[in-house]
Amino acid sequence: MADAVLELEGLTKRYPKLVALDGVSLRIEAGEIFALLGPNGAGKTTLIGAVCGLVKPTSGLIRLFGAAETGSTVAARYQLGLVPQEINFDPFFTVRECLRIQQGYYGRQPDEARIDEVLGALKLAEKADAPTRALSGGMKRRLLVAKALVHRPRLVFLDEPTAGVDVELRRDLWQYVRKLRAEGTTIVLTTHYLEEAEELADRVGVIDHGKLLLVEPKAALLSRLGERRLTVRLSSALAELPEGARLEGAVLEDGGTRVVYRERRGEKSSAEVLGALYAAKLPIAEVETASSSLEEVMMRVLREGGAAR
Numbered sequence: 001m002a003d004a005v006l007e008l009e010g011l012t013k014r015y016p017k018l019v020a021l022d023g024v025s026l027r028i029e030a031g032e033i034f035a036l037l038g039p040n041g042a043g044k045t046t047l048i049g050a051v052c053g054l055v056k057p058t059s060g061l062i063r064l065f066g067a068a069e070t071g072s073t074v075a076a077r078y079q080l081g082l083v084p085q086e087i088n089f090d091p092f093f094t095v096r097e098c099l100r101i102q103q104g105y106y107g108r109q110p111d112e113a114r115i116d117e118v119l120g121a122l123k124l125a126e127k128a129d130a131p132t133r134a135l136s137g138g139m140k141r142r143l144l145v146a147k148a149l150v151h152r153p154r155l156v157f158l159d160e161p162t163a164g165v166d167v168e169l170r171r172d173l174w175q176y177v178r179k180l181r182a183e184g185t186t187i188v189l190t191t192h193y194l195e196e197a198e199e200l201a202d203r204v205g206v207i208d209h210g211k212l213l214l215v216e217p218k219a220a221l222l223s224r225l226g227e228r229r230l231t232v233r234l235s236s237a238l239a240e241l242p243e244g245a246r247l248e249g250a251v252l253e254d255g256g257t258r259v260v261y262r263e264r265r266g267e268k269s270s271a272e273v274l275g276a277l278y279a280a281k282l283p284i285a286e287v288e289t290a291s292s293s294l295e296e297v298m299m300r301v302l303r304e305g306g307a308a309r
């Protein structure tokens with residue numbers, strides 16, 4: 001098993017009127033991209049805040065970088081990067097000053113070359129000397145990402161890094177996140193854009209009402225809870241499916257003009273299904289296959305709660 005960069009055991013955060021984190025145990029492995037997904041108010045930002053020392057847990061353990069001592073110590077926190085959900089920089093500093101200050105906060109020597117590298121990667125070089133208040137919303141978000149990375153952290157939390165970011169930049173950011181991972185950085189990402197998680201994540205955790213409902217490699221989750229669909233358009237309408245075409249999971253839809261075959265666990269290959277429909281002499285005109293997206297799978301997990309495990 002790879003080394004753990006972060007281990008949580010029974011992490012709980014109680015507020016007077018609600019439990020924001022309810023006994024969360026989780027292990028984040030070195031070098032992975034982990035997507036923490038869940039609806040508004042699920043506890044994602046609270047979990048990140050607890051690890052980064054911004055939220056005081058009520059109980060439970062946080063172990064960073066396999067350190068023997070438990071807790072999120074200052075030395076360990078120097079190796080964390082956080083892209084917070086809310087914009088949090090001083091509007092009167094310039095972009096470059098803001099990054100210099102960040103390096104200082106994290107106990108690093110000034111490193112202008114690193115600042116230029118990060119500004120370049122996030123397409124902010126032109127704005128290096130602009131006051132941060134003069135940035136557009138998307139640029140502010142990019143600066144948050146730059147700030148989180150300028151001190152070369154080992155573990156980075158991206159709390160909805162692409163909210164309000166345009167499509168092109170979102171793709172640039174994805175590419176940059178992959179590059180970071182290739183360099184050995186571990187990444188924990190929260191996002192409401194599930195295609196983003198689908199694109200980037202190695203593993204997915206789903207949290208709701210402070211409880212971690214499941215943790216699973218993305219590909220395994222998609223094949224376990226996803227559905228495969230094979231849609232066959234017919235050149236003439238049928239009143240009902242002929243005997244040989246009555247496969248389990250096959251239904252006639254759209255006024256008898258298409259057969260939709262749905263299945264969960266890859267019991268039959270598309271070729272087998274098509275073979276059966278062909279042998280039953282269905283007037284096949286066109287065939288289409290599709291698989292569930294992470295979004296569909298997530299909706300199912302949230303609907304069924306822990307039962308989807």
Ligand SMILES: Nc1ncnc2c1ncn2[C@@H]1O[C@H](COP(=O)(O)OP(=O)(O)OP(=O)(O)O)[C@@H](O)[C@H]1O
Pocket residue numbers: 015016018019020038039040041042043044045046047085
């Ligand atoms: N300081 C606080 N006092 C009381 N309740 C709080 C506090 N901070 C957060 N909460 C509550 O804790 C719960 C979890 O909030 P959290 O910000 O972790 O959710 P989230 O999963 O990040 O949601 P979102 O997707 O909207 O960002 C919410 O019900 C929230 O209202």
Ligand SMILES: [Mg+2]
Pocket residue numbers: 044045046085159
């Ligand atoms: Mg949040």
